[in-house]
Amino acid sequence: MCIGMPLQVVGLEAHHAWCEADGHRERLDMALIGAQPVGTWVLAFQGTARQVMGDEEAAQARAARSALAAVLAGGSNVDAFFADLVGRTPELPAHLRPTRSEKITP
Numbered sequence: 001m002c003i004g005m006p007l008q009v010v011g012l013e014a015h016h017a018w019c020e021a022d023g024h025r026e027r028l029d030m031a032l033i034g035a036q037p038v039g040t041w042v043l044a045f046q047g048t049a050r051q052v053m054g055d056e057e058a059a060q061a062r063a064a065r066s067a068l069a070a071v072l073a074g075g076s077n078v079d080a081f082f083a084d085l086v087g088r089t090p091e092l093p094a095h096l097r098p099t100r101s102e103k104i105t106p
Helices: 055-072
Strands: 005-012 016-020 024-029 040-046 048-053
Touching: 005 024, 005 055, 016 040, 024 040, 024 048, 040 055, 048 055
Parallel strands: none
Antiparallel strands: 005 016, 005 040, 016 024, 040 048
């Protein structure tokens, strides 16, 4: 399984950027998203920055990766990693919700 990693831009080069987070540092190809200023969060996958992320989105993705690491280390309670989801019923994103013309059958 391959999972993208949120990294923050900390240094710039011609078509690359040095990015880091959570003890990981990597030089990323920035061709897909263009040059980004220091401090920008990006989603890294196989040495390439794939998309720009907002601060909240990066924090949530980092928490999810930490939850995965905790489970792999034998932990079973991951609620602390998903504070934005605990205690509420998840909702479908707007593009997955049925329209009024669609009938919902149980």
